[in-house]
Structures are given as C-alpha cells and as structure tokens.
Amino acid sequence: xxxxxxxxxIAIPLFMFFFLGLxxxxxxxxxxxxxxxxxxxxxxxxxxxxALTYFFGSDQGQIADGVRKAVVVFNPDWLSFTKTLVVRxxxxxxxxxxxxxxxxxxxxxxxxxxxxGYMCDHHGHAEKGFQRYYAFLALFTFSMLGLVxxxxxxxxxxxxxxxxxxxxxxxxxxxxSPAAVHASKKAFIVTRLADLFFLLGIxxxxxxxxxxxxxxxxxxxxxxxxxxxxxxxxxxxxxxxFLGCSVTAWxxxxxxxxxxxxxxxxxxxxxxxxxxxxxxxxxxxxHAATMVVAGVFLVARLFxxxxxxxxxxxxxxxxxxxxxxxAAAIACVQSDIKRALAFSTVSQIAFMMTxxxxxxADSGLIEIHGGQGLGFMxxxxxxxxxxxxxxxxxxxxxxxxxxxxxxxxxxxHGLHKYMPITSFAFLIGCLAIAGIPPFAGFWSKDEILVACxxxxxxxxxxxxxxxxxxAFYMFRIYFLxxxxxxxxxxxxxxxxxxxWTMTLPLIILATISIVAxxxxxxxxxxxxxxxxxxQLNWTVAGSSVLIACIGIGLAYKMxxxxxxxxxxxxxxxxxxxEAAYRRFYMDELxxxxxxxxxxxxxxxxxxxxxxxxIDGFFNMLxxxxxxxxxxxxxxxxxxxxxxxxxxxxxxxxxxxxxxVCVLI
Amino acid sequence: MNLTLLMxxxxxxxxxxCGVYGxxxxxNMIAIMISLELMLxxxxxxxxVFNRYLFPDQMDGMFFTxxxxxxxxxxxxxxxxxxxxxxxxxxxxxxNELTKLKF
Amino acid sequence: xxxxxxxxxxxxxALVIIVxxxxxxxxxxxxxxxxxxxxxxxxxxVIYFQxxxxxxxxxxxxxxxxxxxxxxxxxxxxxxxPGKDAHQVESSRRVLGAVAALLGVAVCGYGIxxxxxxxxxxxxxxPADKVSIESIxxxxxxxxxxxYLLPFEAISVLLLACIIGGVVIARRR
Numbered sequence: 047x048x049x050x051x052x053x054x055x056i057a058i059p060l061f062m063f064f065f066l067g068l069x070x071x072x073x074x075x076x077x078x079x080x081x082x083x084x085x086x087x088x089x090x091x092x093x094x095x096x097a098l099t100y101f102f103g104s105d106q107g108q109i110a111d112g113v114r115k116a117v118v119v120f121n122p123d124w125l126s127f128t129k130t131l132v133v134r135x136x137x138x139x140x141x142x143x144x145x146x147x148x149x150x151x152x153x154x155x156x157x158x159x160x161x162x163g164y165m166c167d168h169h170g171h172a173e174k175g176f177q178r179y180y181a182f183l184a185l186f187t188f189s190m191l192g193l194v195x196x197x198x199x200x201x202x203x204x205x206x207x208x209x210x211x212x213x214x215x216x217x218x219x220x221x222x223s224p225a226a227v228h229a230s231k232k233a234f235i236v237t238r239l240a241d242l243f244f245l246l247g248i249x250x251x252x253x254x255x256x257x258x259x260x261x262x263x264x265x266x267x268x269x270x271x272x273x274x275x276x277x278x279x280x281x282x283x284x285x286x287x288f289l290g291c292s293v294t295a296w297x298x299x300x301x302x303x304x305x306x307x308x309x310x311x312x313x314x315x316x317x318x319x320x321x322x323x324x325x326x327x328x329x330x331x332x333h334a335a336t337m338v339v340a341g342v343f344l345v346a347r348l349f350x351x352x353x354x355x356x357x358x359x360x361x362x363x364x365x366x367x368x369x370x371x372x373a374a375a376i377a378c379v380q381s382d383i384k385r386a387l388a389f390s391t392v393s394q395i396a397f398m399m400t401x402x403x404x405x406x407a408d409s410g411l412i413e414i415h416g417g418q419g420l421g422f423m424x425x426x427x428x429x430x431x432x433x434x435x436x437x438x439x440x441x442x443x444x445x446x447x448x449x450x451x452x453x454x455x456x457x458x459h460g461l462h463k464y465m466p467i468t469s470f471a472f473l474i475g476c477l478a479i480a481g482i483p484p485f486a487g488f489w490s491k492d493e494i495l496v497a498c499x500x501x502x503x504x505x506x507x508x509x510x511x512x513x514x515x516x517a518f519y520m521f522r523i524y525f526l527x528x529x530x531x532x533x534x535x536x537x538x539x540x541x542x543x544x545x546w547t548m549t550l551p552l553i554i555l556a557t558i559s560i561v562a563x564x565x566x567x568x569x570x571x572x573x574x575x576x577x578x579x580x581q582l583n584w585t586v587a588g589s590s591v592l593i594a595c596i597g598i599g600l601a602y603k604m605x606x607x608x609x610x611x612x613x614x615x616x617x618x619x620x621x622x623x624e625a626a627y628r629r630f631y632m633d634e635l636x637x638x639x640x641x642x643x644x645x646x647x648x649x650x651x652x653x654x655x656x657x658x659x660i661d662g663f664f665n666m667l668x669x670x671x672x673x674x675x676x677x678x679x680x681x682x683x684x685x686x687x688x689x690x691x692x693x694x695x696x697x698x699x700x701x702x703x704x705x706v707c708v709l710i
Numbered sequence: 711m712n713l714t715l716l717m718x719x720x721x722x723x724x725x726x727x728c729g730v731y732g733x734x735x736x737x738n739m740i741a742i743m744i745s746l747e748l749m750l751x752x753x754x755x756x757x758x759v760f761n762r763y764l765f766p767d768q769m770d771g772m773f774f775t776x777x778x779x780x781x782x783x784x785x786x787x788x789x790x791x792x793x794x795x796x797x798x799x800x801x802x803x804x805x806n807e808l809t810k811l812k813f
Numbered sequence: 814x815x816x817x818x819x820x821x822x823x824x825x826x827a828l829v830i831i832v833x834x835x836x837x838x839x840x841x842x843x844x845x846x847x848x849x850x851x852x853x854x855x856x857x858x859v860i861y862f863q864x865x866x867x868x869x870x871x872x873x874x875x876x877x878x879x880x881x882x883x884x885x886x887x888x889x890x891x892x893x894x895p896g897k898d899a900h901q902v903e904s905s906r907r908v909l910g911a912v913a914a915l916l917g918v919a920v921c922g923y924g925i926x927x928x929x930x931x932x933x934x935x936x937x938x939x940p941a942d943k944v945s946i947e948s949i950x951x952x953x954x955x956x957x958x959x960x961y962l963l964p965f966e967a968i969s970v971l972l973l974a975c976i977i978g979g980v981v982i983a984r985r986r
Contacts (some may be wrong), residue, residue, distance in 0.1 A: 744847060
C-alpha cells in the first residue's frame with residue numbers, strides 16, 4: 047500500500063467529524079454510531095496498511111543501508127514568516143509515527159465499537175448527544191493522527207491544541223453535571239498553561255535554530271535521527287545563554303513542560319484524575335492510551351536534541367522517576383476505580399518518560415546492548431503495550447460501572463460470579479501491567495528497568511520498587527472488584543456481562559495484551575533506525591517478576607477475602623493513608639496558590655484598576671454624554687405649545703430686528 | 711371723526727393676541743381649537759379691511775377670506791373628529807395627560 | 814365725516830370683539846368659551862357688512878357661526894365629563910402666555926402706529942355692481958386675471974378629502 051494513503055487516514059476522521067457533527071442531528075442515533083464505527087474501521091484498515099507497509103514492505107524505499115528512514119509523504123508550505131523560517135503542514139512517517147498510527151487507530155476503533163453499547167441505557171436507547179459524542183471522537187482521532195505525523199514543531203503545536211480541545215469537549219460531554227464541567231475546565235486550563243510554555247519553547251528554539259522542521263533539527267542525511275544534526279542545530283544558537291544555561295536547554299525544558307502538561311507529569315498531573323468525569327470509553331481512548339502519551343511522543347520526537355542538552359534530559363529523568371512513585375503511592379489507596387486507574391496511567395507514563403531520559407546515559411552496560419537507545423526503544427514499546435492493556439482495563443472498568451452504576455469499589459465486590467468475561471479480561475490487563483510473563487507489560491517494562499539499571503543502581507531499584515507497587519495496586523483493585531465478599535444486589539436486575547459490542551473490544555484488546563510482547567519492537571522502533579540487538583537480561587527480568595509476585599501476593603493476602611487487615615493498616619498509618627488518599631494535598635496547594643496568592647494579590651488589584659480607572663473613565667464619558675442628552679432632551683418634549691411659544695418668540699425677535707434696521 | 715383703517719386693525723390685533731394667549735395656556739384641546747379660530751378670524755378681518763381701504767376696485771382680500779373660511783371649516787371638522795376619537799380611546803382631552811405615545 | 818350711526822356701530826362692534834375675545838380665552842368653562850367665540854364671530858360679520866361685503870358677512874354667519882360653533886358645541890358636549898370643570902392653569906404658564914401675547918400685541922401695535930400714514934385713509938364708496946353676487950360668481954368661475962377657478966376647484970377637492978377623512982376617523986373599528 048503506498049505510504050501516501052496516510053492522507054486518507056487523516057482525512058477520513060476529519061470528514062466524519064464534519065459529517066456526523068452537521069448531519070448527525072437529523073439522523074437516527076444508532077445509524078450515526080454505526081457510520082462512525084464504519085468510518086473508523088476504514089481508517090484503521092488504511093492505517094494498518096500504511097504502517098505495516100512502512101515496517102515490513104520493501105518497495106517504498108524507506109529502508110536504506112539497514113537504516114529505517116523518515117519518509118516525508120507530503121509537505122507543502124503553509125506560512126512563510128521569512129525566507130528561511132517557513133511553517134509547513136505535512137505528513138511524515140518514521141518508526142514512532144507509524145507505531146502511533148497503529149496504537150491510535152486500534153484503540154480508537156475499539157472505543158468506537160464499545161461506545162455503541164456503553165452510551166446506551168439498559169433498555170438499549172442511545173443517550174442524549176450520541177451524535178455529538180461520535181463527532182467529537184472523530185475530531186479527537188483526526189487531531190491525534192495529525193499530531194503524530196507532523197513534520198514540524200509548529201504543526202505539532204496546532205494538533206496539540208486540537209487534541210486538548212477534543213479532550214475538553216469529551217470530558218465535559220455530560221455538560222449538565224457540574225463536576226464534569228469543572229473537570230473539563232480544569233483540564234483545559236492546566237494543559238493550556240503547559241502549552242504556553244510549549245509555545246515559548248518553540249519560539250525560542252525556532253528563533254535560535256532558524257527552523258521548525260524536524261528534518262533540519264533531528265534527521266540526518268540517512269533519514270534517521272542523528273546526533274550530529276542535532277549538535278549542529280544547537281550550535282547555530284551560537285552558545286547564547288540565559289541564567290547560566292544555554293537557550294536551547296531552556297527551549298527544550300519549556301517544550302518538555304508542554305509535554306508534561308499533556309502527559310500529566312508532576313506537578314501538572316492534577317487534571318487527569320478529574321478528567322475521569324468524562325464517559326469511560328473517552329477515558330480509555332484519550333486519558334489512558336493516546337493523548338496523554340503525546341508528551342512522551344514529543345520528547346521522543348526531539349530525542350537527539352535532548353541527548354545533546356543533557357541538562358534538560360536530567361530534569362525529565364527526575365520528574366519522571368518522582369511522578370512514577372508519587373502516582374503509584376496515590377493509586378494504592380484510591381477507592382474510586384477510575385481514579386485509581388488514572389493514577390496508574392500517570393505512573394506508567396512516568397515510566398516511559400524516565401525510560402526516555404535514562405537512555406542517553408553512556409554507561410558500559412548500555413554499550414553491551416548496542417549503545418544508546420535501549421531506553422528509547424523500551425519507552426516506545428511500553429507506550430504501545432501500555433496503550434493496549436490500559437485501554438483494556440478502562441473498558442473493563444466501564445463495563446463494571448455500566449453494570450453497577452457507581453465508580454466506588456465499595457459498591458462492587460464479588461462481581462466475578464456475575465461478569466466472568468469482564469473479570470478474565472481485567473485479570474489479563476492486571477497481569478500485563480504487573481509485568482508477569484508472557485503478557486505484554488513484562489517485555490516492555492523489563493526493557494525499561496534494564497535501561498534504568500544502566501543509568502545507575504539507584505534509578506533501577508527505585509523504578510523496580512514502583513513496578514512492585516504497580517502490581518500491588520492493580521491487584522488490589524482487581525480483588526476488591528471481583529472478590530473480597532459476595533456482591534449485594536441493589537437494583538432489580540443483577541449485574542451481568544454486556545452486549546457483544548462491548549464484549550468484542552474487550553476480547554480483542556485482551557488478546558493483544560497477551561501477544562503484544564512478542565512484537566519485535568527492538569528491530570522496528572529504534573531511535574537511529576537501526577536494529578537494536580538485545581536479549582533478555584535474566585537478572586533484571588527475574589528480579590522484576592519476583593517483585594511483581596510479591597506485590598500480587600501482598601494484594602492477595604490483604605484483599606482477596608474480606609478481612610480486617612486493610613482497616614488495621616489504615617488505622618495504623620492513618621496520616622499517611624489520608625495524605626495519599628487526598629493525593630498529597632496537591633489540589634489544595636493549587637487552590638492556595640491560585641486563589642490566595644494569584645487571585646488575591648495580583649488579580650484583585652488589576653481588577654480594581656480595570657474597574658476603577660479604565661471602566662471608570664469610559665463610564666464617565668458615557669455618563670457625561672448621557673447627562674448632556676438628558677439636559678437637551680427637554681428641547682424636544684413633544685408639547686406643541688412649547689414649540690409654538692418658541693416659534694412666537696423667534697418671530698417677534700425677527701420683527702423687532704427688522705423694525706430696528708428700518709428705523710436706523 | 712372718520713373710521714380709518716387703523717380703527718379696524720386694533721380690535722383685530724387684540725383678538726389675535728387673545729388667540730395666542732389661549733393657544734399657549736389652555737390644556738383642553740377644544741379650547742385650543744377655539745383659540746386657533748380666534749387667530750384665524752383676526753387674520754380674515756385684516757384681509758378684508760386692507761382690501762376694502764387700500765384696493766377698493768379689486769376683490770382679492772375678500773376671496774382670500776372666503777377660501778380661508780372654507781379651509782378653516784374643513785380643518786376644524788377634522789380636528790374635532792380626531793379629538794373625539796382620541797377621547798373615545800383615552801377618555802381625556804387634556805393635552806398634558808395624553809402622553810401614551812411619548813417616550 | 815361718518816354718520817353717527819356708523820360710528821356707534823363701530824364702537825359697539827369693537828367693544829364686543831375685544832371683551833368677548835378676552836373672555837373666550839379666560840373663562841374656565843369651555844362651553845362659555847364657545848359662546849363668547851360665537852359673539853366674536855357675529856361681531857366680525859358685522860364688520861364685513863360695514864365694509865359692504867354682504868356676501869362675505871353672510872358666509873361668515875352661515876359657515877362660522879352656524880357650522881363651526883355648532884361643531885364645537887357638539888364636541889364639547891361629547892367630551893365633557895360632568896363635575897370636572899377645566900381647572901385653573903398654573904400661574905407660571907399663564908404669566909408666560911400673557912407675556913408672549915402682550916409682547917406680540919406690543920410689537921405689532923407699535924408697527925401699526927409707527928407706519929400708520931397709509932392707515933389714515935378713508936373709506937371710499939364702492940361701485941354697487943362690484944360686489945354683487947353675480948360678479949362674485951363670475952370671478953369664482955373665471956379663468957381670466959383675478960379669476961379663482963383653480964382655487965375653487967382645489968378647495969372642493971380639499972373638502973372632499975375632508976369628508977372622507979372625517980368618515981374614516983369617525984368610523985368605529
């Protein structure tokens with residue numbers, strides 16, 4: 047299949063957005079949904095065709111001398127600022143873009159299908175706004191696909207904003223619920239703040255390097271990422287510095303902050319747990335699998351630049367490692383199933399970030415595994431597998447919520463008997479994320495841990511510990527939902543497995559979660575386009591499996607059968623438990639900073655100035671005009687007698703003047 | 711003692727002044743119409759006496775008066791019809807109370 | 814030298830006009846106002862007779878006194894609310910109106926007296942046939958110089974329009 051079909055992959059969702067958004071209102075709801083699914087199916091088939099052609103086809107000239115090149119399919123000029131600084135809009139395929147095409151279309155396809163069942167009530171009637179929902183899904187898919195195939199930073203920024211908007215629209219889908227409205231606003235504002243830094247970074251970088259284009263910034267002559275090109279791009283900045291660091295380091299840090307906002311890195315993670323107010327399939331698509339990895343994708347896209355600017359890379363490394371632990375700790379105590387999964391997502395994305403950041407370390411261990419880039423490959427691989435099993439987990443959570451009408455795991459307990467398919471699918475997802483072989487997560491997480499140990503023993507132990515926590519909190523959720531004690535049936539009909547439109551995506555994703563680990567990622571998705579020869583590091587793999595088993599065993603001991611142990615532990619460590627449950631008071635801190643500090647001390651005086659001086663001046667103008675008008679209003683009072691009086695006085699005055707003139 | 715032109719102009723002038731006073735001060739619309747008739751009438755007198763004294767062999771002033779009387783009759787009839795109609799709607803004829811169409 | 818009868822008639826007429834005009838605009842009861850107007854109109858008719866314009870005087874009595882005043886009386890009776898006499902207008906308004914009227918009278922009176930030389934002329938005898946009904950009729954319907962056919966037709970159209978207007982206005986919707 048020609049690679050230029052990528053245009054169709056992007057155009058079809060855009061068309062579906064306009065078509066479903068404009069014509070959907072007039073159509074039957076179910077028909078709209080099926081049209082959306084069919085459109086997405088075509089997109090998925092095309093995307094698979096393009097990606098598989100890119101990876102395995104031989105006739106497109108994408109592989110030369112054993113190096114997988116970035117192929118620019120289409121790249122016309124869009125805005126010309128100067129002769130050299132031109133913004134282009136185009137389509138470029140390289141290993142990570144092609145992999146992202148598969149990830150996005152797979153998850154989006156599953157979510158489209160799943161939503162057919164999820165967005166209906168128990169009588170099978172589609173919810174209000176069904177067409178709008180599908181139109182927004184199509185808009186999101188379009189934006190995300192446009193983001194990953196972007197040829198330059200500016201295009202990435204535009205699509206970054208567009209995924210942000212679709213995320214905002216879908217979180218606030220239930221716009222009559224105040225919680226959803228607040229969550230959508232929070233997500234929008236926090237990511238906007240981050241995007242401000244992203245824009246600053248883009249402007250700095252493009253100003254000093256003179257280009258937006260990736261093929262001038264990172265891609266070398268052989269069409270793959272090249273450190274030499276990155277080095278020369280940075281050296282065009284001429285060594286300009288700001289506050290002791292080079293401007294490119296600042297620019298790259300700012301760009302990372304933009305990515306951190308989207309990827310919910312500490313301390314910009316606060317919007318993601320609240321974003322769970324949106325419909326659950328949306329959480330699966332946007333807030334677990336695709337949009338939140340945009341930040342990781344962004345750093346991976348500019349990877350050679352970050353390798354050169356080690357300072358920025360160190361920041362990413364520290365932020366990622368801290369976020370991974372922080373989010374895992376919170377996930378251990380959350381009672382809301384979707385919030386727990388959201389913090390799990392944050393933790394896993396932090397894994398990817400850390401993995402990217404450690405991969406530039408030039409330690410001896412990495413040399414054995416083929417030089418720099420094991421972490422890069424592991425990060426992208428984990429992105430791929432995580433998207434699959436986290437989407438699976440969210441869709442299972444959606445099925446459970448659909449069945450029991452609650453997000454709280456206290457309302458669930460013992461569902462294994464009622465929903466066996468969901469239970470098995472959820473178990474597969476948990477095993478995959480915990481890193482038990484042969485499920486997908488084992489392979490990718492193992493590579494990440496190897497890369498971390500390569501950077502340093504401390505990093506490796508830290509991340510291993512977080513991996514153990516991952517296993518613990520995932521199985522805690524699993525046992526609390528499906529076991530713990532007998533389910534108390536509250537409603538008239540007992541919870542049960544769901545219609546086939548919801549079951550089929552679960553089965554497909556569960557299958558992918560089992561087998562995805564065998565995808566030869568180290569041959570396909572590497573930073574320099576060359577095959578990465580690696581083999582399982584049995585020391586690391588064995589220890590990580592052991593840690594995961596300890597985590598699972600602990601969860602089994604505490605949560606499989608109803609017992610007093612969790613309550614006792616909670617009472618024992620009540621302060622710690624409360625802090626973790628309240629997310630270590632980050633939201634309160636934000637509230638304090640925004641309301642008390644920014645609003646009170648900065649915004650209030652500005653508002654006073656605005657109201658008093660600026661508004662006051664214009665109010666004064668208006669009131670003067672009004673008073674003048676009010677004064678002369680009496681001249682035209684509509685009373686004929688006054689008019690006659692004035693007329694008479696005028697006529698007499700004329701007569702007097704005439705007579706005086708004649709007499710003189 | 712002769713009856714000069716001046717002697718006819720004086721009552722006419724007084725009549726006109728009364729008309730002006732009435733027009734400016736009265737509130738009742740019919741009273742205003744009456745004042746208007748006074749003014750018209752004084753003008754008619756002036757036409758006639760000027761014609762008679764200054765141009766006795768012509769009759770323009772007389773004809774002007776004739777037509778003025780006709781027009782005044784028509785105008786009064788219409789004005790009174792309007793006033794009665796207004797009264798039927800608003801139940802009042804004082805102009806300072808008829809403010810329904812005012813802003 | 815005028816005849817004494819003519820002089821007496823003039824003074825009576827002038828007195829009636831002045832007194833009744835003032836009463837017309839000062840009386841509080843509107844029906845009386847209409848009655849004083851009637852006296853003024855009659856006195857005016859007498860002036861026309863004195864000027865030898867007998868036809869005009871007849872028209873004045875027939876149209877003004879007989880038609881318009883009757884219309885006024887009808888209108889007054891139709892719109893009069895028993896027990897609600899015209900209240901006293903506020904004094905500031907009266908003073909203003911009086912000032913304006915007196916000023917006007919003063920200016921015009923000064924004008925008349927200051928240029929009164931042409932006003933001193935006397936009444937000349939009119940050729941008898943000049944103002945006969947026949948000659949008036951000829952003038953009204955002639956198209957020659959001093960002929961009034963066009964205004965005559967115009968006013969007939971005006972009267973027609975007035976009739977139609979009256980019907981339209983008076984008709985109950």
